[in-house]
Amino acid sequence: MGAMDELIGPEVVDRLRSAVRSVEPALELSELSDVRASLEGRRLRDRVDLVRDAMLADLPGGFPAARQVVEGVLSVPDFEGWMIWPVTEVVAARALEDGSTAAFDGGLDVLALLTTRLSSEFAIRDMLLARPERALGIIRGWTGHENEHVRRLASEGTRAFLPWAKRVPWLVAHPDATQGILDALHRDPAVYVRRSVANHLNDLSRIDPALVTTTARGWAADPSADTPWVIRHGLRTLIKKADPDALALVGFSGDRLRVDRPQVQETFVRLHEDALTFTARVTNDDDEDATVAIDYSIGFQRFNGTVSPKTFKLASRRLRPGESVTVSKTHSFRRITTRTYYPGPHVVTVQANGVRSEAAHFTVIDPSAVDPSAER
Template sequence: MSETKALKHYFGVELAHHLSSLIKPHFPNFPSDSFVQSVANQIEPLELKGRVAVIADELRNALPADYSEALNILLNILGPENETEQGMFTNGYFLMPIAFFVEKYGLQHFEISMNALYEITKRHTSEYAIRPYLERYPDECLKYFNNWLNDTNSHVRRLVSEGTRPRLPWAKRMNAIKGNPANNLALLAPLLNDPSPYVRKSVANHLNDLTKDYRDTTLDWILHLDLKGDSINKVIRHGLRSLASSGDPEALSLLEIL
């Protein structure tokens, strides 16, 4: 059974009960029974993303109509930050519907939603939820990203790279930021030598994405880097893996000097 097939069963009635129990102390009027029943009525035939969407939609129906009030309630149930670097596939699955809630319902409320995604990513991930914001508010997002590059939390720094990847797995493909890969590369540059291997892996995967869609620009950028240090060289090697496997002569030549 694939990981997504097995994981989908997590997003069902039991999770609805769990979310309800977390929300009730912060919103006593939360209609627990009808929330759980509404989830139960829809969830069975759906795959993972559909199940997450149902729970997010039913949260929207059950919480206060005012988005900022509803979001504040959800922020109160996020729990402790993820102190490991094991990522979304080990911790915080129950937050997937909350991230989708922000993704789907928060676009008209940019600042409070970006703050929510910042908090969610420290516990789970916002790499999918942030993408509609980047598409609608590229300049505003870039200001946030440039601040997050210096964040002490590695999950936040990783979000700058992972959330902007053109070919993020499980996500719709996305163009370079503002249609120019130089914007992506400018964000990646400070992360090339990040102290976290978790962050550097994301940077390498992002570079690999860029080599597929913006080969010449990406290779030219790499050629002008100061390629010193094992960490940076490992990132570049991993980022060139698709070009290398295809026998790209310029990529292979670059790898020889690393």
């Protein structure tokens, strides 16, 4: 079990129980006490659910009572950190159980308070699932909030593909619904908020690329010093896909590029030991200068025998008419935590502003299972 899973453990639950009882001493909180023994061996998401359900069982019924407890415990200095995640979900659950508009709006108000201690971005998804248009109407108002954490929640909580979070199909079906939020925050003074805006924009590029490039073009027409970074980060997926509008927005040009097949130094790469080194030549066949984004893609072998490509940045170059440049890269196949490598046939390609080379082939072998010299 990883360290992330242990962020909510028995000692955190003890501190949460102590914080609540310091403002509501009449509450026994027996379920919260008992749940401590159930956390061992659980994933973080499961721990959040267990603590949330224990609190729901312990707190008095109804949203007003839960709101009173939560707003009271905000005054306790020890009420901080990861213990707040399950509390945000208690607030959302009680607000939705109530069913009234007053409780719904009040629930969002409390989530905005809690997000200044730890992000309410996961709990807010339940509110968006229940009443997306009502929720967005309130969330848009947060873009002018004095606290950067609340402003960031407006962008982060409404992302189409927020990591770890529940999907909100309505947001995917209405990609322009958060336009006002992004327009209000893309020049935010806090980098924390601007990064969320860029990630939000990148999410939307998977749904509506034209909307994303139109949005970025509008921002570029009246930029701040930070706008180029926000646009580039927000368009990163479209840039890898060589979307022509996205490339133009970040300054890449060149319509007649030629990319030769990569030359690989190794036909066989030993799993977890070696690296793939390759070179490729890019030529500008146009009669005008070209500013070129050069990327490479490796088709990785998956556990089921299929090949899954992954694109990586390689270089940026400015080429005169007729000029060529040779780029090189070494890609390690040593063990990493973010990707599992499998033996088998692989391919590598290089692209320049989306113009892709022919594929070069190589094989990843498991040195514990085969002698590389026997394959040559």
